[in-house]
Amino acid sequence: MTERLLVLVRHGQSEWNLKNLFTGWRDVELTEKGVEEAKAAGAKLKAQGLTFDVAYTSALKRAQNTLDLVLGEMGLKDIPITRDLALNERNYGDLNGLNKDDARKKWGDEQVLQWRRSYDIPPPGGESLKDTIARALPYYVQHIQPGVLSGKRTIIAAHGNSLRALVMVLEQLNPEQILKRELATGVPIIYRLNADSTVASKVDLAA
């Protein structure tokens, strides 16, 4: 029987997650905690008896390093990895690099919440979640999903908002539901798909 395995994992804690800065497309490093989270994710996946044939990640090193650490932990250093900026974090535009609390002081809680968690209101110069979905989802459908459906066991290491795009389609969530869905750093979600690409089962490996 074809195993249609798809695992999503958000990168481990980054330096700017820790500093509470809007990160977006800024290419920041994992913290020590982030490295440990990534390794723990690999150990958990291995303990589940899982293995992968192919891996995808973004053009940003916090996701790439997370993937390398996961695969290293699983003894899968040699599988093909595809990196693409379609899987990058949402571009926060002018907010990239600003402190989230300072932004709230400057523009008010409501405005900042709208920029962070509304569906289609972009921050100045940046992308809304809808914009992020509009580039991440076609990439998934064209480049990743066909492999999964043909039995290539697949892992994607990416970002809170780019993974939301995939979760939205996989779990058939509406804009309101996806906005409330937070993805924890370094926590793998294991999906098994039906032949028609819908989700047959989901296991969230939260601690």
Ligand SMILES: O=C(O)[C@@H](CO)OP(=O)(O)O
């Ligand atoms: O700063 C960012 O790029 C993201 C993810 O860390 O933040 P937010 O929680 O606002 O989507």
